[in-house]
Each structure stands twice: as structure tokens, then as C-alpha cells.
Amino acid sequence: MQGYNLLMIYNEAMDRLLMCRRLKDPYKGLSNFVGGKIEPGEPGMDAAYRELREETGVSREDVVLHHVMDFKYYLQDCYVEVYAGRLKRDxxxxxxxxxxxxxxxxxxxxxxxxxxxxxxxxHMVEQVKLYRSLLLND
Known part of the structure; x- marks a missing residue:
């Protein structure tokens, strides 16, 4: 089963959310969170920080990620791990x-x-709103 991740990155004030406009399918032209594939044998958290750095330049020193939920898609034989974090600085x-x-x-x-x-x-944005205080404590 192939693993993927999505990364919900909030600015320091938690009033903006980092998005990407997709340049290819699936979802070409639509906005999404950044993320990517989890390599076989790679721990999910390591993959999340790796994809974040590759796609945005944001490093492990800039943000603390929290694993907030997973989605499993049996018909597509894949799963998605969702992480959220608030930047420590601009x-x-x-x-x-x-x-x-x-x-x-x-x-x-x-x-x-x-x-x-x-x-x-x-759904993911609403879930993080419910637990916003956990992210503000970083």
C-alpha cells in the first residue's frame, strides 16, 4: 500500500495557511496542501519533514509537526498521513x-x-481549528 502525506503549515500568527496550486494531475489547477510520497520503510514523520523541505524550503528547525489524522483508501490501495504545524518565525x-x-x-x-x-x-482545516491550542503551545 503506497503512503502519502499532506502538510498543513500555518504561519506564526496562525491566521494564514500554506497552500499550493497544483500544476499537474490529479487536481491540476486546484489548491491543496503540500506533501508527497512516503518512501518504503521511511517513518511517516521523517517523510513529512523531508517533503516539507523539498517542496517549500521549510526545515525541521522552523516548525514542529503534529500527526493529526490519516485517511486510508482501500480501493486505491493507498493511505494519506496528515500533519499540521505552526511556523516558529517568519x-x-x-x-x-x-x-x-x-x-x-x-x-x-x-x-x-x-x-x-x-x-x-x-474537514482537515475544521479538525485543526478544534485542537488549535495544541499547535499554539509549540
Whole structure:
């Protein structure tokens, strides 16, 4: 079963969320969180920090990630690990895999014409709102 991760990165004030506009399928043209494949035998947390650095330039020293949920897709024979973290300081993000941007939190993240994941982006954002205090303690 192939593993993937999604990384919900909030700015230091936790009023913006790092998103990417996908340049290829699946979900070409839609906004999503950054993330990628978990390599065989690679611990999920290590893969999350590796993908974060590769796709955004954000390092382990810049953010503490929390493993917040998983999705398992039996028909597609894959699973997705979801991590969230708040930046410790202002960090310049850069990457060439997808177009990176900071979104305010006043979006309808359930809008499937704008956001990838068939509504899961909205679900993840709402779950993190419920447990926001855990991220603020880093």
C-alpha cells in the first residue's frame, strides 16, 4: 500500500495557511496542501519533514509537526498521513513543484471547484481549528 502525506503549515500568527496550486494531475489547477510520497520503510514523520523541505524550503528547525489524522483508501490501495504545524518565525517559502501561496482562513475550504480532495481539505482545516491550542503551545 503506497503512503502519502499532506502538510498543513500555518504561519506564526496562525491566521494564514500554506497552500499550493497544483500544476499537474490529479487536481491540476486546484489548491491543496503540500506533501508527497512516503518512501518504503521511511517513518511517516521523517517523510513529512523531508517533503516539507523539498517542496517549500521549510526545515525541521522552523516548525514542529503534529500527526493529526490519516485517511486510508482501500480501493486505491493507498493511505494519506496528515500533519499540521505552526511556523516558529517568519520563513520565506519557495518551491518549483507547485505554485505556493498563503491563504487566509476565511475561505470555503469545502469548495471542490477551488480545493482538491473532495471536501477533505475543509474537514482537515475544521479538525485543526478544534485542537488549535495544541499547535499554539509549540
Amino acid at each position: 520563513v520565506a517559502v519557495s518551491g518549483d513543484e507547485n505554485e505556493l501561496y498563503w491563504s487566509d482562513l476565511e475561505q470555503n475550504f469545502f469548495d471542490m471547484t477551488r480545493f482538491a480532495g473532495e471536501g477533505n481539505i475543509g
